[in-house]
Amino acid sequence: xAPLPVPLRTxxxxxxxxxxxxxxxxxxxxxDNFSRTISYLRLxxxxxxxxxxxxxxxxxxxxxxxxxxxxxxLSHVDLLSYEELLxxxxxxxRLGMNKIRxxxxxxxxxxxxxxxxxxxxKIDGLDEVRLTTNGVLLHDYAQSLYNSGIRxxxxxxxxxxxxxxxxxTGRDYFEKVWQGIRAARDLGFRIKINIVAMRGINDDExxxxxNLALNEPFQVRFIEFMPVGEKSSWQLDxxxxxxxxxxxxxxxxxxxPIQRLRxxxxxxxxxxxxxxxxxxYVGFISPISHHFCDQCNRLRLTAxxxxxxxxxxxxxxxxxxxxxxxxxxxxxxKMIRDTVLDKPKGHRxxxxxxxxxxxxxxxxxxxxxx
Numbered sequence: 001x002a003p004l005p006v007p008l009r010t011x012x013x014x015x016x017x018x019x020x021x022x023x024x025x026x027x028x029x030x031x032d033n034f035s036r037t038i039s040y041l042r043l044x045x046x047x048x049x050x051x052x053x054x055x056x057x058x059x060x061x062x063x064x065x066x067x068x069x070x071x072x073x074l075s076h077v078d079l080l081s082y083e084e085l086l087x088x089x090x091x092x093x094r095l096g097m098n099k100i101r102x103x104x105x106x107x108x109x110x111x112x113x114x115x116x117x118x119x120x121x122k123i124d125g126l127d128e129v130r131l132t133t134n135g136v137l138l139h140d141y142a143q144s145l146y147n148s149g150i151r152x153x154x155x156x157x158x159x160x161x162x163x164x165x166x167x168x169t170g171r172d173y174f175e176k177v178w179q180g181i182r183a184a185r186d187l188g189f190r191i192k193i194n195i196v197a198m199r200g201i202n203d204d205e206x207x208x209x210x211n212l213a214l215n216e217p218f219q220v221r222f223i224e225f226m227p228v229g230e231k232s233s234w235q236l237d238x239x240x241x242x243x244x245x246x247x248x249x250x251x252x253x254x255x256x257p258i259q260r261l262r263x264x265x266x267x268x269x270x271x272x273x274x275x276x277x278x279x280x281y282v283g284f285i286s287p288i289s290h291h292f293c294d295q296c297n298r299l300r301l302t303a304x305x306x307x308x309x310x311x312x313x314x315x316x317x318x319x320x321x322x323x324x325x326x327x328x329x330x331x332x333x334k335m336i337r338d339t340v341l342d343k344p345k346g347h348r349x350x351x352x353x354x355x356x357x358x359x360x361x362x363x364x365x366x367x368x369x370x
């Protein structure tokens with residue numbers, strides 16, 4: 001088995017983390033040209049990962065045709081430091097953004113992540129910090145994450161079968177992930193399990209995942225396979241529309257839709273009542289077939305320091321370069337505002353899919369943040 005990537009050492013300098021900036025007293029917020037209020041910032045803290053998923057950052061070698069070589073990982077200097085990340089968050093909060101999600105790569109492989117989260121949680125006006133993880137290190141980190149104040153986890157899990165998990169992720173870590181999920185459950189985290197749905201790969205397990213939602217206090221969410229990455233393994237014959245996924249599990253019970261608010265995430269969530277009395281929650285995320293762009297409330301900060309207003313649109317602004325030129329807070333605010341104003345109404349992948357065109361979003365998912 002290949003060794004884990006070496007985590008980055010990014011010491012946090014305590015002398016620059018002083019009194020936090022209060023939330024904008026005027027309650028002002030960021031609104032784009034399509035009347036969407038932007039209140040949610042996704043931070044990709046690293047592009048490194050301890051898995052090699054075939055649809056994200058696969059190994060160069062292997063007998064699977066989907067395994068392609070992706071771009072090399074970023075060097076230490078190319079990443080935003082924790083101090084730089086904290087400054088951007090403070091500025092974003094002053095503009096009205098009050099929710100943060102930490103993503104990667106795998107955020108838990110970055111050295112010093114717990115100290116960073118502790119400082120992050122002290123920022124006035126920041127109401128919520130969530131974490132997306134693959135779960136490999138979760139057993140070791142769960143208690144510390146809970147102690148830091150994080151209460152919500154999104155855990156990526158594309159198979160409930162050990163051998164298939166290893167084929168999809170390139171690593172035989174299923175038991176480690178399942179240990180981490182159980183530890184987080186027992187501590188009281190609110191957990192969402194994210195499954196990338198791929199025809200011919202894990203579509204035979206959709207019923208098993210729904211039963212997981214009925215047996216455990218997890219919201220299970222099926223996500224359409226997205227064509228992100230210049231060397232993406234996305235293929236049309238592997239793509240499954242969310243409505244087809246839902247139809248394939250409809251005989252497991254009655255699906256009652258939960259009302260979706262503008263501030264909610266992208267999933268269409270259903271309260272599932274099984275015939276035997278069990279209940280649970282199942283979501284479907286359809287970024288391609290039925291996009292939710294009209295309700296998008298987020299910006300993304302990539303691991304290499306680029307502000308990005310849409311996952312599936314490659315327009316970016318280099319806030320890292322601005323920071324390292326000695327920018328004032330006002331200059332940083334202007335770049336954030338400009339990024340919001342340039343946020344597109346929506347992506348065009350649905351139309352391309354209907355036209356039979358090849359779909360591709362060149363950015364690398366491990367840097368953008370899934």
